[in-house]
Amino acid sequence: DVKVTQSSRYLVKRTGEKVFLECVQDMDHENMFWYRQDPGLGLRLIYFSYDVKMKEKGDIPEGYSVSREKKERFSLILESASTNQTSMYLCASSLGGVGDYGYTFGSGTRLTVV
Amino acid sequence: SQQGEEDPQALSIQEGENATMNCSYKTSINNLQWYRQNSGRGLVHLILIRSNEREKHSGRLRVTLDTSKKSSSLLITASRAADTASYFCATDEAGGGNKLTFGTGTQLKVEL
Numbered sequence: 001d002v003k004v005t006q007s008s009r010y011l012v013k014r015t016g017e018k019v020f021l022e023c024v025q026d027m028d029h030e031n032m033f034w035y036r037q038d039p040g041l042g043l044r045l046i047y048f049s050y051d052v053k054m055k056e057k058g059d060i061p062e063g064y065s066v067s068r069e070k071k072e073r074f075s076l077i078l079e080s081a082s083t084n085q086t087s088m089y090l091c092a093s094s095l096g097g098v099g100d101y102g103y104t105f106g107s108g109t110r111l112t113v114v
Numbered sequence: 115s116q117q118g119e120e121d122p123q124a125l126s127i128q129e130g131e132n133a134t135m136n137c138s139y140k141t142s143i144n145n146l147q148w149y150r151q152n153s154g155r156g157l158v159h160l161i162l163i164r165s166n167e168r169e170k171h172s173g174r175l176r177v178t179l180d181t182s183k184k185s186s187s188l189l190i191t192a193s194r195a196a197d198t199a200s201y202f203c204a205t206d207e208a209g210g211g212n213k214l215t216f217g218t219g220t221q222l223k224v225e226l
Binding site for chain 2: 004031033035040041042043044045048058088090092094096099100101102103104105106107108110
């Protein structure tokens with residue numbers, strides 16, 4: 001069964017810490033995405049990548065960076081965690097190129113910054 | 115920015131009834147997709163409708179798309195308790211490169 005795996009389901013970090021959220025997909029998808037989900041705000045796109053070593057800013061990139069050294073892995077980095085980054089983080093992947101493709105999502109990481 | 119807005123925000127029905135959720139969006143799209151999210155989990159892709167399609171079916175799901183009104187609806191027929199979840203529409207904007215913009219979702223509760 002193809003899937004997207006996020007390394008942690010729950011994470012608690014302290015303010016100011018550098019936080020790494022890992023995402024791995026086994027579908028050979030070109031595109032990978034990081035969203036955060038907050039009550040009443042839906043899903044908001046943080047960063048995405050269309051290929052290895054490529055990255056694009058989404059709607060809310062401030063305070064985050066990403067790394068994609070291998071096709072299957074897309075990491076989200078919180079450079080200095082703050083309490084307003086407490087959220088559910090969702091990773092997704094999809095096929096690339098021209099076409100109509102749905103996303104496959106991971107189970108999410110619920111991050112609490114204290 | 116929020117592209118899709120779902121209506122209603124919450125819906126409670128009895129098992130066996132039909133559930134209808136609506137989505138409005140603002141820009142031209144390549145396709146519109148619907149996803150389901152069970153509590154605290156990731157989203158699951160349900161159905162995709164292209165901009166040149168008006169209606170699509172998948173099992174108990176029926177999706178319509180009206181590009182002139184920039185709106186879509188998701189109908190779940192003969193609902194079951196297991197359909198209890200949040201439902202999100204997402205739009206792939208024309209020229210946006212398969213980057214989906216999600217709405218805020220409809221919470222559906224199906225009671226026995």
